[in-house]
Amino acid sequence: MRRILTLAGIGVAALLGLLWLSGGVDSLARAAAEAQRALQAPLAGAVRAVQAGQPAAWAGLMVICFGYGVVHAAGPGHGKFVIGGYGLARRVPLLRLGTVALAASLAQAGVAVALVYAGVLALGWTRERMVGLAEGALAAASWGVIVVLGLWLVWRGLRRALQQARARTADAGHGLHHHGHHHHDHDHDYEHDHGPDCGCGHSHGPSVAEVAGLTGWRDTLALIGSVAIRPCSGALFLLILTFQMGIGAAGVAGAFAIGLGVAVVTIGVASLAVWSREGVLAGLGEARVWKVLPVIEIAGGAMIAALAIGMLLGA
Amino acid sequence: MHLAWAMAGLVALAGPAAAHPHIFMETEIEVLRDAEGRAAALRVTWTYDPFFSLVLITERGLDPDGDGTLTAAETAALQGFDMNWEPGFPGDTYAFAGAQAVALSGPRDGVARYEGGRIISSHIRDLVVPVSGLLVVKNYDPTYYTEYTIRAVRAEGCATEIIAPDLTEAERALQAALAELPADVDVEMGFPEVGAVFAQEVRVTCAAS
Secondary structure, X not given: XXXXXXXXXXXXXXXXXXXXXXXXXXXXXHHHHHHHHHHHHHHHHHHHHHHOOOOOHHHHHHHHHHHHHHHHHHOOOHHHHHHHHHHHHOOOOHHHHHHHHHHHHHHHHHHHHHHHHHHHHHHOOOHHHHHHHHHHHHHHHHHHHHHHHHHHHHHHHHHHHHHHHHHHHHHOOOOOOOOOOXXXXXXXXXXXXXXXXXXXXXXXXXOHHHHHOOOOHHHHHHHHHHHHOXXXXXXXXXXXXXXXXXXHHHHHHHXXXXXXXXXXXXXXXXXXXXXXXXXXXXXXXXXXXXXXXXXXXXXXXXXXHHHHHHHHOOO | OHHHHHHHHHHHHHHHHOOOOOEEEEEEEEEEEOOOOOEEEEEEEEEEOHHHHHXXXXXXXXXXXXXXXXXXXXXXXXXXXXXXXOOOOOOOEEEEEOOEEEOEOOOXXXXXXXXXXXXXXXXXXXXXXXXXXEEEEXXXXXXXXXXXXXXXXXXXXEEEEEEOOOHHHHHHHXXXXXXHOOOOOOOOOOOOOHHHHHOOEEEEEEOOO
């Protein structure tokens, strides 16, 4: 059953590819923009209701902010791009990638709160200035981190491919089936960095957890940082507006509600990415996975870097 | 430091591929004709979305009682709030005589009001060369930070039409533009401004008088 589910990922991958090619992604983005447009009036109404002290106004604002986050994230954006791209490129377990997606969205809300309150309280900045910073330098920084992350994936993929090539040479005299040596007591929570004599290039069917343990704190930081560093304009608008209305707490809570809404979408994207990747890998058969992993990583990393460089150059 | 500024500037231009709109406008275009019946000017009326209207009104300290209407003094204070265009800002409105771009003057006669919780702001742009025959008008933000939807066209004595963008065609144009990007992307050229191909198109044909 589990295997069937995993293999269904091939279908998911095919569907996603088809959606992309047919311009469905663009239609989705437009539908998301439509939904967001429809939310602008209720959002304004909910903020007014909180200011007027109406009962249940807070709950209403939180619900609308959450929805705003969902539809906002459903449009094109850097968060989904980097989380999804990473999930395709690297064999990271879903739970971990999902947690990173959630942390990134909440950290993004935190950055928005920090920017607005530092801006209005300490620096006396206008809304234009704060939004300009978010859409300018911070957006650039975000794409910059994504470029580095992409290149980092390429580099690691290359290194792993090299290691495998060397290992195959070193292994040439052995049979294919010597499993039991030193694979079981590694601490896989850090960078998988075997020497060339490790012999891990052969087909011993590593579990997802074993391989995925390679995801280190640097990746986690880069993923969260690249998303968080660029606050969403909608959250900035809400925070500045509520501060000026004297209902700042509602705005801060609303910003985090938007973050949770965004997280729902990025976690969804993470799931699709992991499912597609695992499906394709399962279809290939575990024996070939070892060989394919560095290739996926190099290709995925190169794509992430290329697109992010394009955005950065403004591109 | 220069690099940081350069990067910031570039990304400000970047938008389209990763951008999603944050501000939503509804547009009405009115074509003003000269004595010879040619299209001479455009009156562009923008209705801001309720949330951004609230942001703009609140940061100016207007409508403190939140009833969605302004006093005469407050309305006076609102005038010209969106008319301080940086030099060279095209104002998100573009005009064409057939396929030929027609330059537009800067904005004049800006008027703004606040109604039912929405700011409605209009201004006039003169067509530098009056147009007889087919006039095409588009209203879009190349960076797609603001989404414009043209709701109405008025042109007395003229045939008018609002054409929705051909999304399949727009998608093709986007792919083509992306494919044409050289490996060493010219920084000045920048990312193809594809906002235009996703924009609605207003077609106005006035009978000569």
